[in-house]
Amino acid sequence: MGSLQMSLIQKTGFLQDGETVECSHFVEHMMLTANRVMATGDTLRSYLNKLGMDYGMNFNAHTNRTFTEYDLVSTRTDEAYVDSCMEILSDIAGGASICAMDLEEQRERMYNEVYNRYFNVFARQADASEAVFLLGSTPDECHQMRLDGTKRMTRSQLENFYNTWYQPQHQCLVLIGDVTDGVEDMIKRKFGSRPSMPTPAVAVSDFSKQNLMIERHGKAEFRIKLTFTQPLLTQSEKETPKFFKDYFALKKSCSALHDRMTKRASDDLALVVGYRLEDRFSLLMQYTYSINGEDADGGLIALADSVANILDDIRNNGVQIKMPKDMLNKKEFALQRAQALKKLQEGDGKDNTIDPVTPISECAIYSLPLYKQEDTDAYWSYELSGKDVSDYCKQFLKKSGLKIECILPYGYPEREISEKLNALLRQYNN
Secondary structure, three states, rough: OOEEEEEEOOOOOOOOOOOOHHHHHHHHHHHOOOOOOOOOOOEEEHHHOOOOOOOOEEEEEEEOOOOOOEEEEEOOOHHHHHHHHHHHHHHOOOOOOOOHHHHHHHHHHHHHHHHHHHHHHHHHHHHHHHHHHHHHHHHHHHHHHHHHHHHOOOOHHHHHHHHHOOOOOEEEEEEEEEEOHHHHHHHHHHHHHOOOOOOOOOOOOHHHHHHEEEEEOOOEEEEEEEEEEOOOOOOHHHHHHHHHHHHHHHHHHHHHHHHHHHHHHOOOOOEEEEEEEOOHHHHHHHHEEEEOOOOOOOOOHHHHHHHHHHHHHHHHOOOOOOHHHHHOOOHHHHHHHHHHHHHHHHHOOOOEEEEOOOOOHHHOOOOOOOOOOHHHHHHHHOOOOOOOHHHHHHHEEEEEEEEEEEEEEEOOOOOHHHHHHHHHHHHHHO
């Protein structure tokens, strides 16, 4: 039997909270409350039971800075069943109520969830990064604001947020799996009749002026994460051939950077080099260095110096990479290029996959084009030389802003490594 996941993407999150901190997250909780009465007259719990689903098992949601995602996992794909399941997401998308009966229970759950993030090392570090680089506050200040917002939230504030932002122009429905016949008509029937209402301007996720975050954990290891960020992309920039060209060059640059850096890495060092595409292009490098008795005092300082030297060399000399344009004879190159261009122009998509680093949901959230990996990559492979990619990498580092996250073991002195990292920041951000 096939399976299907349906997701309602609400393109508003923490950035739209304004002074009602945690409001977007609280609304998410209220949409999932057991006693909330749906347009069908059922409570959410009783409706899920009718569908043979356990409350809390097949239906969940999460909220981050730019969106809330409601996920409904169905194990049946017959049309009537899918239609009934879609009713849940349609109900949330417009006209849903805030259930007063469940408000205080959800407030307690929210408070505990936010409070306990401080004791989960990964959640605490993610929150600290958001606080420092996006909100320009300290991690402790941000954590307290979230707790206070949860305690003070009123039903009227939740209703106002829902009525303001839960509008068709801020929503997208994503279906993944065995999609039934007639589903397009089903979507139009359930979601197509709601008129769009005016909403405030959506907040832009730009960075604060703070560039360094230092956090602690209980592991016997250091971690340095460098994030090189380009300026925000405009919508018109996302729709040009240059967008795809730059994205391909960034991926190839990351692959070459990873190969080069791993050759020089010691057994104590784990290295990750990656890229991200949301509302801008970003390049990430994360070094995780295990402590041993011989270099506990100087290992991280030496690592910071090594990273600075490698980056300086790359910014001046680029990366070493070969492309088909560098290796094939002219006749074979021309043939391969023509074939790649023909397949790209045909655009039937039969042999394509969407770039795995950019999920469909993020394409919807950030208004990104769906990136067809095989055809598009094949085309640019025969358009760009190794020098083109190397030059792109050099320019990317030269024109990017740099943010650094450093995770130190408890008790490790901070002053010297802070000086080293601030020196690296000055080199890139001035």
